[in-house]
Amino acid sequence: MADIVEMATAVANHLTRDRRGQPTQPEWRFIGWANVNGPGDGNLCHYHPGNFWSGTYYVDDGGITADPSLGGTFEMLDPRGAAPAMFDPGLAYAGEGGLGAGATEWIRPRPGLLVPFLSWLQHQVRAYRGTRERISIAFNLRVGA
Numbered sequence: 001m002a003d004i005v006e007m008a009t010a011v012a013n014h015l016t017r018d019r020r021g022q023p024t025q026p027e028w029r030f031i032g033w034a035n036v037n038g039p040g041d042g043n044l045c046h047y048h049p050g051n052f053w054s055g056t057y058y059v060d061d062g063g064i065t066a067d068p069s070l071g072g073t074f075e076m077l078d079p080r081g082a083a084p085a086m087f088d089p090g091l092a093y094a095g096e097g098g099l100g101a102g103a104t105e106w107i108r109p110r111p112g113l114l115v116p117f118l119s120w121l122q123h124q125v126r127a128y129r130g131t132r133e134r135i136s137i138a139f140n141l142r143v144g145a
Contacts, residue, residue, distance in 0.1 A: 004057045004114070004137055005030050011116045012053045012141050028053075032139040037062075037072075041134070042127040045077065051119035051140035058109040062134035065110045072128035074107040076121050109136070 009028050018024045031051075048054045056074065064072045080102045107115055117123065119140060128134055 001032070001137070004032070004139070007057070007114055008053070008055055008116065008139055008141060011055075011114065015116070016052070026143045028141045029144065030139060030141055032137055035134075035136045035138055037125075037128055037134045037136075039129065039131055040127055042072070043123075043125040045122050045124040047079075047122050048119040048140050051142045053116055053141040054119040054121075054123075055114060055116040055139050055141075056109075057137040057139075058111055058113045058115075059135040059137065060133065061109045061111055062128060062130045062132040064108060064128070064130070064134070067130070068108060070128060070130040071126050072109060072130070072134060073126045074109060074115060074123065075126065076105045076107070076117055076123045078102050078104070079120070079122055109134070 008030065012028060013023075013025045016024055016026065035056075062070065062072065064070050107113075
């Protein structure tokens with residue numbers, strides 16, 4: 001667990017800036033929990049209010065790497081939804097993040113993968129159709145007590 005905390009805070013420190021755009025290393029409070037999911041399990045769409053970064057570390061994917069048909073895909077949904085593509089699906093906004101505005105990202109879990117994401121991003125896990133247990137460590141990072 002100490003290795004996961006260290007990895008998560010290192011990534012957060014690398015990706016976090018102050019309002020002037022300068023690197024900063026806040027005093028992160030790490031809150032983590034284990035997920036043990038069996039056949040048919042998934043997670044409905046949600047987000048993590050009150051936190052800055054969230055993420056998942058995959059311990060055991062339940063066989064998804066070898067057989068993608070088992071499902072269990074992690075999805076991040078941009079809360080801006082279809083708004084960027086409403087006027088012309090062939091256009092995107094200039095600037096950092098403009099090409100992916102409104103898009104959904106799919107990530108196939110695999111053991112040892114750390115997936116950090118902004119806590120305000122909606123996310124979900126599709127139902128798992130395998131027979132083994134899937135194990136992951138989910139976490140939130142917030143500043144302060």
